[in-house]
Amino acid sequence: MCQLLALNSNQPAAITFSFEGFVARGGLTDHHRDGWGIAFFEDTGCRLFVDYEASITSPVAQLIKHYPIKSTNIIAHIRRATQGKVSLPNCHPFMRELWGKYWVFAHNGDLKNFHPELSGNYLPVGVTDSEIAFCYLLQSLRERHPHREPCRAALFASVQEITREIAGHGVFNFLLSNGDAMFAHCSTNLHWVQRAYPFSTAQLTDCELSIDFRKHCYPNDLITVIATKPLTSNEDWQQFSRGELNMFVNGEIAEQYKPAAERSKPVVLAAVPHAC
């Protein structure tokens, strides 16, 4: 399996602190040594860094640790290969263009007997089930909305339908972003934490590093961090339910789906406008 990390915020934020702990899992505190990658949206552009070296030794990872690229949507991934050899084309995140926007995707899990018919608009370059799932997801979004990107609510509904279909084939924890919104789906294991005023100090679990967010954040900042396993020992990480899909916008949940069995739990939706 692999591990996922994402950031969604209302102001461009650096992920250097969380990335420091995450990278340690790529060979130091955990065994995800088969490559890594990170994508930063800036404006409508995207910087994508991928490497098949273990993140703990990769020169590119060292750059990212010390170069505070600020973004409102960031997706990172460290890989432990289950399908596909250790090579660059099999490293997540993957990137494609749809409706004149870049879309970025990273997956943690394993899909069985998943051989969707791909029409050719999006074809995998590597040989992972993850990239096939991403291609099928984008192809299906395009089939549902062939001319332009729909409003957020309709987009969320489409992503949810396609996710449910793919998740029927196995473990499908994923992160997906188009630079506006961050989709996060949990099959088995995913957590998130929101950092907001009044900010406090956080301590990484994977290395001896803490940060006092009061020195780095403004009162209006809202920053959500999503990770396979909590990265800090003293923050209020919330666990996703199995089957839960969230769309984060500006650091808050804008749309949410939970399977029926989970709906008795309270669901708080942020007041993010998304009129169709």
Added chain:
Amino acid sequence: MCQLLALNSNQPAAITFSFEGFVARGGLTDHHRDGWGIAFFEDTGCRLFVDYEASITSPVAQLIKHYPIKSTNIIAHIRRATQGKVSLPNCHPFMRELWGKYWVFAHNGDLKNFHPELSGNYLPVGVTDSEIAFCYLLQSLRERHPHREPCRAALFASVQEITREIAGHGVFNFLLSNGDAMFAHCSTNLHWVQRAYPFSTAQLTDCELSIDFRKHCYPNDLITVIATKPLTSNEDWQQFSRGELNMFVNGEIAEQYKPAAERSKPVVLAAVPHAC
């Protein structure tokens, strides 16, 4: 205008030496300060680095200068904006997927009254004429060969036809690669040099740096470097004719087109097999 740099070779090679001189043109010895980018193919994967900072000050460019990523196909670009503001989505090279391969494109020039009908398979994310040209080029290739990549000769013929159409709108010097072949087209200004046995010493024109390739290359290495302007002062750089399109494979010209007026000049085609 902008400047282009490419490498095509028969064995993975580093571009650090040529890149050192090229980067100097991004704010030190020339005025191309409006962003830069570089793409390295490895296996079927691709590492793409883009930055809107001047290449001479960019931390990512510093990484590339000191991190010898080896590749048989590399495309780099430094930008001086003529269309589109200085921002990440307007930085070259651009990358898309076609027929299950990544395609990378960088352009030097300016296209006028170029508003092709884009069907939606490839849409620009930024606002440059260059990205529109790339989208139209891939769309046209897909229309001509909807199911799979054709053989090299047919691919070259299609790229040449589409190039001629786009070049009717203005200056269209470009580099294009799918990881197998490197296409290079000249409207106004493009040069190339082949480094082969017996290797010698080369001296950069843009900074005080020389290299003795005899210490870095094997006898069978064939390395072609393409650049808007020659990067070294003591190598046999050849100037492209206006309208010339070359497809380099394994460090040699595999296919070539020159307009009729240029055909009286001798053309040497390497014996690269490309049976359809």
